[in-house]
Amino acid sequence: MNFTLRVWRQAGPGTPGKMVEYKATGISPEASFLEMMDVVNEQLTLKGEEPIAFDHDCREGICGSCAMMIDGMAHGPNKGTATCQLHMRSFADGATILVEPWRVRAFPVVKDLCVDRSALDRIIAAGGFITAATGGARDANDILVPKVAADLAMDAAACIGCGACAAACPNGSASLFTAAKITHLAELPQGQPERFRRVIAMVAHHDAEGFGGCTFHGECQIACPKEISIDTIAHMNRDYMSATAASREEKAAGGTG
């Protein structure tokens, strides 16, 4: 298969960038999008040009590194997949494909398609954790978790922190990321002792990083490679109301994990 790529090239942070056209020829339909990029980069290297910088790591949809806006869609057109799980057979032969970095103020471009997503790490550092006693590991089933709560928590915990939600959001909001982390911990017994201070701290930090607010366009859940529901945002808002408007404090007994 042959493609025409238009890729964002930017030498470094703060320097001006532009869309540059490349030909991708002789690409296997079974190649993943990243493998196609590898082929293009090899050709660029052989020609003595600078290869296109892009983030990637596991290439099996679990690390969340491969951040690319493909034809105006985060992780490309397919549902529930990261860029590494997108295959070239999903495109028409001869298609022109636009590839851009995530465009969010909180994700500054490092180089070409690489953006700095440490803003998400700082939201986690603000409260997306539990405080646990050290010591010997407890038995796995020592703390009872209701089935429904376990399912909700696991669905939310599927978040790989790729940033597609913020990239896809017309408001540049990382609400889905923040809400997924909050929901994940708020549904489990281990998350209870810090439940309300967590939601206050994480929402405050989400805003401080310069992300926008949620208006429920629903773009994030379509873009999310883990198909996390915007219901988590409703869950976050509910806990936020409890924590602020009702000044609720943690009372429920939690586990130590």
Place this chain on the structure above:
Amino acid sequence: MRAPTFFASTVGKKIVMAVSGLIMVGFVILHMAGNLQVFEGAARLNTYSAFLHGPAGEALWLLRAILIIALIAHVVSAYQLTVIDRAARPVPYVKRELQAATVASRTMRIGGVVLLIFIVLHILHFTTRTLQPAPLAEGDVYDNVIASFRIWWVTLLYVIAMIALAYHLYHGLWSSVRSLGVERGRLNPFRRPVAITLAFIIWAGFTIVPVAVYFHLVS
């Protein structure tokens, strides 16, 4: 109440928008029910108007005060969130293909501005009678309605405003209950039976009055 934290955050501002929005939706439904009395004749509508301005006068002012506060809270929060949201993406995409956003969700801001202008014009028209496209008399609501909506551009203006209202409510009703923490587990962004039904009823209930008057179905 942790007020400074609450009002400063994007989540807090959305909750303010949701609560104030739902208050205004409640009013809009009452207003629509009041309007529909035009089909029961001049006496019925004018008696209702006299009741509102007479025995229920104090309640009316209380309602107006609540609505003004709700409107200000709604507009101020919307403005602040718009500034925050615009700043969150300083460099736009060369190409952006929206996959889930609806016409309604994308026109919330411009539709909100249209509705704000409409609200001002509407109050200047029927409430204060500052704007008189046709001569309006105090107390004779029925004749005022008939005289005004016989003018094509007045009817057109109201019809356009009600389309803006329907779109605003379709997204706003659905979105506000989610902002308030209600989860319904629906992945399909277009399937919102309650929101679309209510938005349609409100649209139809308001639009039918000027249209019926214009086409002489009410006289």
